[in-house]
Amino acid sequence: MTAAARAAEAVDAVRRDVSELHAELVRYHLVAWTSGNVSGRVPGTDLFVIKPSGVDYDRITPDNMILCDLDGTVVEGDLSPSSDTAAHAYVYRAMPEVNGQVHTHSPYATAWAARGEPIPCVLTAMADEFGGPIPVGPFALIGNDDIGRGIVQTLRGSRSPAVLMQNHGVFTIGDSARAAVKAAVMCEDVARTVHLARQLGDPLPIAPEDVDRLYARYQNVYGQR
Ligand SMILES: [Zn+2]
Secondary structure, three states, X not given: OOHHHHHHHHHHHHHHHHHHHHHHHHHOOOOOOOOOEEEEEOOOOOEEEEOEXXXXXXXXXXXXXXXXXXOOOEEEOOOOEOOOHHHHHHHHHHOOOOOEEEEEOOHHHHHHHHHOOOEOOOOHHHHHHHOOOEOEEOOOOOOOOHHHHHHHHHHHOOOOOEEEXXXXXXXXXXXXXXXXXXXXXXXXHHHHHHHHHHHHOXXXXXXXXXXHHHHHHHHHOOOOO
């Protein structure tokens, strides 16, 4: 197989993967109308695949996904890319270990973002997945690199794969697009549970050393190996 054929095959695989993962955003009630998006880096290239802008979730297919370079310029695709493409591109440039990203306005997590309040680590499931609180990133307007820069600055100092961008919503990263989707699902789940706990009193903190132990076990031991 030629290098060009291999690259085309890699792009097709990411198109299928990213297209299918959008259904998970709907399944877990993370999105309304056409908001929200998933992207995935094409392994071994300086390219990523992202959702087109303003397309209904039930019309998303591998073929209408948009292929972009790491400047966010469209390389392949008839539609315009998601309006969050510049933010995804910035994160891929700045964080080479990131291979997938998700953005949603999922309601409970975004309610924390609206208050600019990090979600405290008061659940073992949060310690497992996020290794501490879910942090808040700065208020930033769309249209330049401010959102991407805010995501990177916040997540670099945190074990959390999710950031609540103030007054906006959730951005997650992962070593795959699927891992970023999982982080977005778990972020909304813990945002809701901690919100519910708050209605009846003050949630109890988990000691930092226990958070560390839970995180280490979950990241290294849990699940099928
Ligand atoms: Zn948004």
